[in-house]
Amino acid sequence: EVQLVESGGGLVQPGGSLRLSCAASGFTFSSYEMNWVRQAPGKGLEWVSYISSSGSTIYYADSVKGRFTISRDNAKNSLYLQMNSLRAEDTAVYYCARHSGSYWGYFDYWGQGTLVTVSS
């Protein structure tokens, strides 16, 4: 059974940093591209970042470019999101999601999400 479990969320002050983790199991993690998708309270879904299976190709949404860094450790079956210079508008539930289909594909499995709250 595919499982994605996020952790690392919490309350952080504006300008602060946080590192999210996503532990994957039930599939060959190193063979799959992965993503982070977020959802602000009461709002819709927003794609945040993509990483290829090897980690060699990375993309970010304009809203987080230069502040967030996605990475992965295939030996540990883990995905990460380092978030720096956090702003109030980054407050959201952050989901890790497995990429499927073609490069321009879809997200076939999602974690339960971890809440990040940016507030003073």
Add this chain to the structure above:
Amino acid sequence: QSVLTQPPSVSGAPGQRVTISCTGSSSNIGAGYDVHWYQQLPGTAPKLLIYGNSNRPSGVPDRFSGSKSGTSASLAITGLQAEDEADYYCQSYDSSLSGWWVFGGGTKLTVL
């Protein structure tokens, strides 16, 4: 403002059929990129409902169907049930400069 446009809400009585539209542009749906749909039950993570415009993952009832034409796509739900009450999101890929993977704003389905 989402790149893909969905109605904020739709409703229907049990047993009825409802459709949810998803309108894009020439840089996403109209460019030939597939449309995918997700169901988000209250307080839970999104779940893949339809992929590749009209394909259902294993376990998704055939009451759910998807279609795509031109710059738009639709999700149809027949035989509406109380447990279908949820938020539904369409998703595609956008080839514009600020693109990548884009979502609709979501549609709240209320079962009357």
